Amino acid sequence: MTGEDLTGRRVTVAGLGVSGISAARALVRAGARVTVVDGGDSPSHRARAEELAAEAVAARLGDGDTLPEGTELIVTSPGWPPDSALFAAAEAAEVPVWGDVELAWRLRGPDAAPWLAVTGTNGKTTTVRMLAAMLEAAGLRTAAVGNIGTPLIDVVLGEQPYDVLAVELSSYQLHWAPSVRAHSAAVLNLAPDHLDWHGSMAAYAADKGRVYEGNEVACVYNRADPATERLVRAADVVEGCRAVGFTLNSPGPSELGVVEGLLVDRAFVPDRRQQAEELAEVTDLEPAAPHNIANALAAAALARAYGVPPEAVREGLRSFRPDTHRIEWVADVDGVAYVDDSKATNTHATRASLAAYESIVWVAGGLAKGAEFDDLVTAAADRLRGVVLLGADRARIREALTRHAPDVPVVDLERTDTGAMAAAVGEAARLAHPGDTVLLAPACASMDMFTNYNRRGEAFADAVRALAADRTAEHR
Template sequence: MRCGGEPAGRAGPLDHPGADWAGLRVLVTGLGVSGFAAADALLERGAVVRGLDSGSSEALSQRCEILGVLGADLVLGDEAAAALADPAASSVLDDIDLVVTSPGWRPSSPVFVEADARGIPVWGEVELAWRMRPEGAAPWVTITGTNGKTTTVQMLHSIFTAAGLRSRAVGNVGTPIMEAVLDPEPYDVLAVELSSFQLHWQNSLSPVASVCLNVAPDHVDWHGSLEEYRAAKGRVYANTHVACVYNVEDETTRELVEDADVVEGARAVGFTLGTPAVSMVGLVEDVLADRAFVENRRTSAAELGTIADLQRGSVAPPPHVIANALAAAALARAAGVPPLAVREGLRTFTPEAHRIAEVAREGDVTWIDDSKATNPHAAAASLRAFTDVVWIAGGLLKGADVDDLVREHAARLRGVVLLGRDRERLAEALGRHAPEVPVIDVPETDTGAMTRIVEAAASLARPGDVVLLAPAAASMDMFRNYEVRGEAFADAVRAHHGH
């Protein structure tokens, strides 16, 4: 697949602010938020745009209406579905110089296979946004990982803001990168969250600093293999200027740094929950300490905050949140932020909902919503934060193995409530590795199911326990997304306690 290659027949490369986009014939596959932003930017620069989307929604119709007025040629509905099924038999790629794709489209999609056969390069919207940056554009700091990306990118944005920089959290976090790149009021720096999907399609990006927080099996169906998924994550380090930040507790991230082709002089900087060695940030008792970006790092360290700065409510920050904070701090320091601003940014950071969020505390039982734990790796991090847990788990496991998860955390389980389509696989793992733990199976999938789930969890909980929604699975078998699942849980908990 020709990821990042130059379109044939151009007078010069499209990799600098003065590049001439006029007349470039581009197929944009997928007209969601990022696809629309890409098509709009291309049309503004005089490109000839063909948009392709087989979906149907009111939001899509509105976007297509705007693009049609701007002059885009749109292939939609049944015509788009036919073109996607057999692009060689359609005209969708005729006279096209470049394909720009949205993150969710798989590399194995026939339209990309056919484009490759015709010698047409395929870019992601991240690649396009990087190449469209104006003169003097804000530097990027990039973040990926199987889990923790959004929390870390938002922590980093909070730190940049505390330092007085005009910043924005963009990318996989929700705001299209193109929107920020083309903002008429320039930013000082962008905190960029990148999924493995986005990284697969980028080639030219050159950040100031970068991090892969962790790597665990996920999205193997999209990438085709765990090796391809791992390689996509490693692309975050390519062409980094100042610091490649890695997780000392995750050997794979260090290996990805070692394999990366970086700008001469870029350093490897580790983050650890242990005492930091030279060129690391880590913990010295309860202090977040920097031994990477201080003058005398062999003999001294800079204080970047304390664990208390990360606490929200009565729940102490779990280890993975502290690790995210250390990663964000390392990135900020690589970008030149002083220690006091790091501390202030972490202290004022407000986490998004459904991430280790305390919902209620009744009868010395704490109810925690971590609906964002949509895979076993994330659920393990959540379980690790508590000693005695009534665990609510289940949903769409996406082929993930749960034996290691259950084996590792069996000793902390006071009870388990199972929900969702793949709950039988969790039940089997519990039978193998935690046979003494009481399990309540809730087979219902109707709108009242969460009420029964909460009632079941309450029947298992004892004083001092934490009732933890950390499903280790996606939500779409029962809920529109993990946010709706978390809200249903919180509503059911409050109703159960009469709030």
């Protein structure tokens, strides 16, 4: 259903953040009577509430638990926990709950652009941006949207027409988006994450799997991650929709993969059993790390499902540059490469990052979010030249290192002040030898010491550049 009529309906918006404000304004334009609720009552909350008041939006601050009287629909921001008292009250009153993505889907017009959707534990943003680059190279009007950049509701209701949208969807967003039906979708991988929000790994996976529901052309899955294929098998799709795998190995029929340094397609060719189409070279990617190749294959599968020709896939990959703090080279100092992957905030992402380099001084630590590190350390042990640990839960990583890599030298930094990252880089430089990579891949969240992973990555890069300047001065 498109262009749903909300005229006169009493709608409560949960959350006064970016997506909540965007949803409230869209609802007002749709003719709804809107109240925003938020547990916060800071000066910034009050300033945002005053802005919305000028647009006929009521706001109730300091109470995010009580359902406003007469509410007929709740539209929630993505991070609002599903076990909150507000939703319990809504369930008791038989009031439906939509997320911001569901609202965008319901309000889009009859000629709205189809969605190519991407979810997964790691790699979503990179894959969506790669996909958008391929679509643009094919001459299509597109945008990378959803859990990235501009709120989806603003894009869907904006004046700019699009041919197709590359949509990143988080598990939070999918939880509250029962009606979304993508043209094609991909689940990149599944690993434990946000389990405090979802309640269990099964619930987390089920929410990720919603992205496949109603797919029209292709359900793209990761052959190396059987859980993603199981989600495809469980999905209710349009008749004729195909399962399309991607792999870092030679692809079988209905798969994309890698053959002798080439990205090849055996899914969207006339004879899948006998033919393969060259899409790009591995060297077209920057960086050409294994997980980045996997992201490129997933993006290519979605692009090919939409009819993008091979030359546009290659052109898109050649023009693509990853966002900052994602396997980002910072500098070479005395023959040692320094790489910022501050975005690696969980063990799954960090394992992929560590697999990209042969000899590593690993900088890690922060808020573990309940993670265990034994499997991660076991997989990386033979690549580790040394480890520098910092942050609140660094002891948990050190214990795993003691058990599984006892011969690897470890520096444990207790300090948590603003100079801690500079100290970490200095210790890493002391441990590193020419040919090594000093890799910031924390496997943890950043909020114990930094505002976010961006600030953490910036602190690392600043410290590396200062080290490079010092060494240059010494050599003069």
